[in-house]
Amino acid sequence: MQKVARLTGLSPDYIDRTNLRIEIQRFTKELLRNERRTVGRIDARFLGIDRDAAGDEPEFDPSIAAIIGPYSGMLNDYVRNDQKFDSDLPYEVLTARVRPWNYAPYENRYVNVAETLRKAMTQNPFLHVFVAKGYYDLATPFFAADYTFDHLGLDPTLRSHLAGAYYEAGHMMYVHAPSLAKLKSDIAQFIKSSMPAGPAK
Known part of the structure; x- marks a missing residue:
């Protein structure tokens, strides 16, 4: 207690x-x-x-x-x-x-789409996922995303396809100017790092 x-x-x-x-x-x-x-x-x-x-x-x-x-x-x-x-x-x-x-498919249990995400990432090995997590978000708490990623059961070769960052804001972190700047930078880096390498020249 x-x-x-x-x-x-x-x-x-x-x-x-x-x-x-x-x-x-x-x-x-x-x-x-x-x-x-x-x-x-x-x-x-x-x-x-x-x-x-x-x-x-x-x-x-x-x-x-x-x-x-x-x-x-x-x-x-x-x-x-x-x-x-x-x-x-x-x-x-x-x-x-x-x-x-409509939460009818999840009656009497928690909504859990982790397996759906795992399947999608397994079936499409080019899929990369980025989660922006606000420390002050009580609607979708950052630790829930961390827990989900940590327990996804994703093949180790695909773990690097998961990315995320934390922000000193809530659910809509872009309403906080420093978090907006960080989000823009983080997403740009995520997109760049997620692109497949081009053919060798």
Whole structure:
């Protein structure tokens, strides 16, 4: 209990009351409850303020609230002005029209696509995979990607086809300027290193 408390920042009492099963929405509410703040699920660097500090879950994700407006505006400007794509259709970002996602094939078990990835990489030995991992991403935690890669069961000759990098940001690391610059550099290097060698001259 003490070790989990140290690793999560939550109190041992709270961890005990959850039976060691800390659901992510409850975590984002509980972590800074004493300060009457919540943390973002998409990016834990963002803090929110709920009307009810005693609730079980945050009223909203402060990271989505901070990012969604500028992100949507930028994309709409880009597709209309740079790409010359004009449409009256609204740009849907995590709305009811794109959710709920269908998890029917995974009922009563965790979603695990590791075997699908292993098969794809085995069947196509030219496939290389890069995962950008944000330290503050609570939606797709970086350690989950590390764990998946470490337990993929990939043939040793293909292990070098897996690559990744860490960023001092959340799920959308490109909203953090230093992480954006690093991501650009990392992806350029990944593409360069993934290209097959040309014919000998």
